[in-house]
Amino acid sequence: MAYWISPSDLTFLYGGCPLCFTLKVRHGVTQPSIPMPSIFSSIAEAQETFFTGKRTEDVLPSLPPGVIRFGEERVRSVPLEFPGSPTPLVINGRFDSLVELDDGNWVLVDFKTGQPGKDKATMYSRQLHAYVKAMEQAAEGFPSIKPITRMGLLSFVPGDVQLESPDRQLLGGSLEWTEVDRDDTTFDAFLAEVAGVLDGDPPDPIEGCLWCSYRGDMRRLGGSSSSAEEDGGETIDVPNCPRCDGPMKLRKGQYGAFFGCLKYPECKGTVDAGDR
Structure with a gap:
């Protein structure tokens, strides 16, 4: 048995509420999904299609010479073990793109739509580290790619609109590369923390978590005095x-x-x- 971890859940779900994260990973209890506006996916897909196969000198001069490869590839790590935690973690997800540099190294690229900045680099650091971990310690049958020496966000900021014809509009904007510093020591310590949380007693609900508040309201309306531990305390x-x-x-x-x-x-x- 292993706990299966999504890179994006390390960024948003664990950071938002460790209890909701535990309920999903350990018990398969997921939050109701909130659809993301499809325009963001459409822009990301168009970027991946355009950039794949192109030289960085032509489209991404912020990076050393190389070729952009591998749009939307599924990755999975071997079971990752941590001291004091009997259950290993498996990272399973799908990254955006990689750049194969001429010197043999690789760069992980994550496409974003919106204003760039160092706050975004901090926000997505865990997610990008998880992709790197999955590729450099890949399970059999999945891409094994290393060394990945750099990673970052390529942000598209919509700005101008041009009317090419009466029925065709072009959306333009700026592109900016934001470097995400690689820190394996900090990320490995974070994964060990996650493993400890999953193998331990369920965390307390986070104040301000809307889903925990919703579950509490439903219990009160139903006349139940059940605790958060009953939501996830009994190990299944x-x-x-x-x-x-x-x-x-x-x-x-x-x-x-x-x-x-x-x-x-x-x-x-x-x-x-x-x-x-």
């Missing part, structure tokens, strides 16, 4: 999916409880809860 042995080896969630069906893959309907792996 959640298996990995027998088909894709991904995380699963406890569900109830016509014939009783079972574990279903979180990737459903793309993956329809199940495990009978009575077998656990």
Whole structure:
């Protein structure tokens, strides 16, 4: 058994509420999804398509000479073990792009839309470190790429609009590279902290977490005095999916409880809860 970790969850979910993070990773209890405006995904996809295969001298002179490669690749780490934590972590996610430098090194590039700045570098540092860890300590069958010596954000800031024809508008703007400093020592200590939280008692709800407040309100309306520990305190042995080896969630069906893959309907792996 291993805890499967999404790089983006290390940035947003763990930083926002360790209890919600624990409920998702350890028990498969996810927050209701809030759709991201599709325009951001459309801009990112257009950037990846345009930049892939181009030389940095032509499109990204902030970086040393090289070629932009590998748009939207799935990565997965080997199980990562930490002292004092019996359950390893597996990092599983999808990065934007890499630059293969002429000197044999690599640069990780993450596309963003919006104002750049050092605050963004700090915000996304854990996510980028997680991608690097997954590639430099890759599981079998996934990209093994090293050394990744630099990483950063390529931010598109929309600015001007041009009307090319009555039915075609062009959106222009500026591009800015923001370097994210690599600090493996700090990131490894952070991962050890995460492993300790997942293997320990459930964290207390964070004051101001809207989802924890919502769960508390629902318990009060239902007349229950259950604590946050009842949300996640009892350790459930959640298996990995027998088909894709991904995380699963406890569900109830016509014939009783079972574990279903979180990737459903793309993956329809199940495990009978009575077998656990």
